[in-house]
Amino acid sequence: MLRVENLHVAVRDRLILKGVSLEVGDGEVHVIFGPNGSGKSTLAMAIIGHPDYRIVSGRIFFDGQDITEKPIDERARMGISIAFQNPPKLHGVKLKDLLARIASENGVGERFLEIVDRLNISQEHLNRYVNVGFSGGEIKRCELAQALASNPKLIILDEPDSGVDVENLELIGRFLSESLRGRSALIITHHGYILRHLKPVKAHVLIDGVIACEGDPDQILNRIMKDGYRWCERCRLMRGV
Amino acid sequence: MQVDERRLREALSKPAEYGEDLDLGEFEQESRERVEVDEDVRRRSLEVGVDLRRASSLTTFLQIDHEIAYRAVQKQFQGDIELMPIQEALERYPWVRELFWNLVSPYADKYTAYNALRPPSGFFLRILEGRRLHMPIQACFFSYSPGIIQSVHNLIVAEPGSEAYIITGCTMRRGDQKGLHIGVTEIFVKPGAKLNYTMIHRWGPNFHVRPRTGIILEESAATSYNYVLLGHVGSFQSKPFTRLEGRGATISMSNIIYLDGSSKMDMGGDCSIAGKNGRAELTTSAVALDRAKLTMRGRILCEADDGRGHISCRGLMLSDEAEIYTIPELISRRMNASLTHEAAIGRIxxxxxxxxxxxxxxxxxxxxxxxxxxxxxxxxxxxxxxxxxxxxxxxxxxxxx
Structure with missing residues (x-):
């Protein structure tokens, strides 16, 4: 579904990703670990086609097509969606109206209301302006609703578990374990809480703009929990990456 | 109020304090065309929120140039309100004659003077004590004949404890038509009454607009005075004034402006808090395109204890040739008053x-x-x-x- 080849990405003049390659198969869920500033969000932004993230070299393939040069909105219409970590506020745009629009343009129609229900988004919340005065948990749930309302083939979740209380985490976890079935997903997480609810097939550890380590998500998470990211640092040095 | 004709004639040459000065001699005084409510009139009225196809099922007042083309009070509200041409109300009620020109000075400028010198046209609306109207009252002022000055004087009395929504749409027959609309509106909101007065205007590049509005709020009265202008206007100048006379009165004046072409608009809002615990809020959201120029004047004066006032202006610039200029004024004469303002102009x-x-x-x-x-x-x-x-x-x- 997604293939990233030797990707180098710069933000302004600073090179952040320095040769990242990975492949996510149809219906596979992958997880990206990494310390703060390692380039996790940059990878997400480069895949969705955010114009501030310049691809210096390398290629991105999605659903068999080279999308490296495609603009962000076209990629979204092809079936890539994202739940942002820090989305902007949209004054005057009601959550309900935005969801209905995303859903109708992707043939989801009224079914977005089921998503809203499962994410426990209230009528009152739906009538508020997107991200204006939302709590941390409300922002995450609103992002997931938008990301799923387009019925995407690939969904990228940028820190779905950060800044969320236990109750919301439980809800988001349950929601994702049902909603990701049959879809490809790339989940970016710093501390891995969300993995209590999801079983990704593969983990990639991103350190300083390169994939330092890959493998079984549980094993890698356990090592990170035990030894921190310094372990991956050593691992990378040992592998001579 | 009695008016002094000699003073009025003198005031005919007095420019308004703000805005482009117009030569009234360049416009027509009377309608030259036979007025007809045709599909064009119905379509353009709908663009300003007045549905003439439902005129018989809604309370409606339609004035074309100076002719009252239609008026009807919805069956279920008969006995709750009085709606009639202002001329009729002036003849029928001495107290209406007393209120006439009470909140707007006829000598203020050439536009008010011109209006006062003409036979009055416009509506008188009275919402009777304690009556609550859940359906809107719709009024439409339509400029039909090219080049005409449409001069309107409306007077509204919301009696104690009453509630109503009034939608006033103003527009004209053809988009490029020349003309001038002078609309005088005086609104008396009695104790505990609630009134929402929303105007929706659509004009054109050769059309000029000079609304003159005065509002007085008695104890615990609440009013939303809303102005929505969409598109193009040759020139526009207005600074509606509200006096919060009674204790605990509340006014919210909101403008929604989408201005394009070479429009020149000078919009204001002026509130004077004279009653304890009065609340005044002036809000503007404006989008400026093309070469449109918008000046926003907000002024709140507080002379009563525990008064609160807030001016907010948000501007969105969609062109480098457009201009948005905001001038907020806050004047406090009380230690315990709280007056604030905020303004932000930016791009998307x-x-x-x-x-x-x-x-x-x-x-x-x-x-x-x-x-x-x-x-x-x-x-x-x-x-x-x-x-x-x-x-x-x-x-x-x-x-x-």
Whole structure:
């Protein structure tokens, strides 16, 4: 579904990703670990086609097509969606109206209301302006609703578990374990809480703009929990990456 | 109020304090065409929120140039309100003659003087004590004959404890038509009454508009005075004035402005808090395109204990040749008063655009959604069905964007 080849990405003049390659198969869920500033969000932004993230070299393939040069909105219409970590506020745009629009343009129609229900988004919340005065948990749930309302083939979740209380985490976890079935997903997480609810097939550890380590998500998470990211640092040095 | 004709004639040469000065001699005084309520009139009225096809089922007042083309009070509200031509009310009620020209000075400038010298036309609306009207009263002022000065004087009395929504649409027959609209409106809101007065205007590049409004609020009276202008206007100048006379009175004056072409608009809002615990809020959301120039004057004076006032102006610039100029004034004469203002003028945020584009919207669709969101109708304090219909009107007006 997604293939990233030797990707180098710069933000302004600073090179952040320095040769990242990975492949996510149809219906596979992958997880990206990494310390703060390692380039996790940059990878997400480069895949969705955010114009501030310049691809210096390398290629991105999605659903068999080279999308490296495609603009962000076209990629979204092809079936890539994202739940942002820090989305902007949209004054005057009601959550309900935005969801209905995303859903109708992707043939989801009224079914977005089921998503809203499962994410426990209230009528009152739906009538508020997107991200204006939302709590941390409300922002995450609103992002997931938008990301799923387009019925995407690939969904990228940028820190779905950060800044969320236990109750919301439980809800988001349950929601994702049902909603990701049959879809490809790339989940970016710093501390891995969300993995209590999801079983990704593969983990990639991103350190300083390169994939330092890959493998079984549980094993890698356990090592990170035990030894921190310094372990991956050593691992990378040992592998001579 | 008695007017002094000699003073009025003198005032005919007095320019307004703000805005472009117009030569009244360049306009026609009388209608040259036979007025007809045809499909054009119905269509353009609908663009300003007045549905003439439902005229018989809604309370409606339609004035074309100076002719009252239609008026009807919805059956269920008969006995709750009085709606009649102002001329008729002046003849029938001595107390209406007393209120006439009480809140707006006929000598203020050439426009008020011109208005006062003409035979009065416009409506008188009285919402009787304690009556609550859940359906809107709609009034439409239509400029029909090319080059005409349409001179209107409306007087509204909301009696104690009454509640009503009034939608006033003003427009004209052809988009390029020359003309001048002078609209005098005097609104008396009695103790405990609640009034929502929403105007929706659509004009054209050769049309000039000079509304003159005075509002007085008695104890615990609350009024939302809303102005929505969409598109192009040759020149516009207005500075509606509200006096919060009684204790605990509340005024919210909101403007939603989408200004394009070479429009010149000088819009104001002026509130004087004279009663304890008075609340005044002036809100403007304005989008300026092309070479449009907008000046926003907000003024709140507090002379009563525990008064609160807030001026807020948000401007969105969609052209480097446009201009938005905001002038907020706060005057406090009480230690315990609290007056604030905020203003922000900017362009569409790139973050917001990219966010919406990541959901599959094209750049143009995202821009249009942000602009529509910017022209937020929630400060108008309308019930949801009216809010929706005004949203639709705004959507329609900016569709070409």
């Amino acid at each position: 945020s790139e973050d917001q655009l990219i966010y919406l584009m990541s959901r599959g919207l094209s750049r143009e669709e995202a821009e249009s959604l942000i602009v529509r969101g910017f022209l937020d109708v929630s400060p108008l304090n309308l019930p949801s069905f009216l809010e929706e219909s005004i949203k639709k009107i705004i959507d329609l007006a900016i569709k070409g964007f």
